[in-house]
Amino acid sequence: MLIGEVARRSGVSTRMLRHYDALGLVRPTGRTTGGYREYSTEDIRRIFHVESLRSLGLSLRQIGRALADPGFTPSALLGDLIRWAEDRLERERELLDRLRTVDASAPSGWQDVLRIVELMHGLTAPSAASRQRSVLTSAEEGVPAGLLAGQVLAESDPHVAGALRWALARAGDEAVAIVAAGVYAEDVEVRRRAVLAVAGVPGDGVTPPLVDALDDADPAVRRYAAVAVGARGGTAAVPILVAMVVEGTNDVEAAETLGTLAWESHDADVVMTALVDALDAHVTDPEVRRRLTQALVEMPGTVARDVLRRLADDDDRAVALIASTQVARLDDRSHRDPGDAVP
Known part of the structure; x- marks a missing residue:
């Protein structure tokens, strides 16, 4: 089968087939009477093997090694691929969250977008002191509800967490409602942060989640909730x-x-x-x-x-x-x- 026919039936472009040939990954082993290189059934089978491994994220070099070395074991390489894929997915999730946060802030222009992006970088900075400064300096301008609530539920440094709770108490009902939903999260650390944060919000609107938290499986959550409910x-x-x-x-x-x-x-x-x-x-x-x-x-x-x-x-x-x-x-x-x- 000539290269054009192989490309049409396999879905692999002629350019990629020539690239495989140049790398020695899949070389046509037959010849036509006119001297053209021709793919055999085994060659086509190898093309599909290459494409299958590419779909798992292997590089062409890794694929060549896997197909050429009978003693090559996939376990270590597959473990690396799983970790790389997980890292990539995490980065994609973070990007999606950032895009949704910017979109939820309803920016009226690119200056608004840049401000929100700068704020996100500040709130996720490696330095706790930088994160705390970012919270305190941005509170007057207002922090998007989703961004503020997400940071309240994620922050582990006690000083930054305190600043975030202060900002939450000044924020609108939307941010408070998102944080209050954290009382029902699977992660016990999230539930602890949620109860502590909601406890500092004035008014009776947050009391029902706090009452529910009195039955939490975690003793710390129950204690935080009890103090807040008792104070109310x-x-x-x-x-x-x-x-x-x-x-x-x-x-x-x-x-x-x-x-x-x-x-x-x-x-x-x-x-x-x-x-x-x-x-x-x-x-x-x-x-x-x-x-x-x-x-x-x-x-x-x-x-x-x-x-x-x-x-x-x-x-x-x-x-x-x-x-x-x-x-x-x-x-x-x-x-x-x-x-x-x-x-």
């Missing part, structure tokens, strides 16, 4: 906040949140019941009882006084001292101003 007046956070006090994990923050919840809601009894139940459940653990007693100090005196009086006679001296000191403060305040129930 949600008693659903009480069991986790009390558990934080018991465990000694961010117990001061948890105790303060319980106190705020008791003072600012109509459910002080819910908080007190949970604390008293925890005291009764840990009668033999003095460290836990001390932390729980300290948490009771944050409660309104009108609801905590009786429990504190009982604890003032506790067998543990530290518990007794904390409780008796607070009772004395409450009694003194009551004597000076009977209508003032603030400890």
Whole structure:
């Protein structure tokens, strides 16, 4: 079969077939009566082998080696090809994300496009200090919602993350909604960042995702959510906040949140019941009882006084001292101003 016929039937151009010939990759082995080089059935089969390997991303040099060396093993080369393909796909995904981000910003001209591209480079700079500066300097002009939300959910440096959360609190509802959706992500780090970020956004619009996060499988996510929900007046956070006090994990923050919840809601009894139940459940653990007693100090005196009086006679001296000191403060305040129930 002559080269033109081979090209027509195989789909490989005559130019590429001549290139294969020049490289010694596929050389026609036959001759016509007129002296023209002719491809045999085996030659055509080799062309299809070459094309098959090219479709996997092998270079022509690699293909020549694979076909010429009977001892050539594909495993190592295929592993390299897989890694190269993964890297290429990642770069393509990043490019697609950048294009979508620019498009979502609705640029009115190329100057807008250049500003967004410059901002993207700044927010993804290798230096954390550079990323932080980029966040702070761009916040006034506004950061596209998708770009800001994506960086909030991806940033691992605590200082940059703090700046991003600050920018998010100043951003519009679109960026906040994207970040809030991160509460349901598979990646636990993304869920942690999402809860921390949403917790800093004022208003009740973000409360439902935070309440959902109270049931998260990750303890850190549950703790972050509990503090945020408790600060918003949600008693659903009480069991986790009390558990934080018991465990000694961010117990001061948890105790303060319980106190705020008791003072600012109509459910002080819910908080007190949970604390008293925890005291009764840990009668033999003095460290836990001390932390729980300290948490009771944050409660309104009108609801905590009786429990504190009982604890003032506790067998543990530290518990007794904390409780008796607070009772004395409450009694003194009551004597000076009977209508003032603030400890």
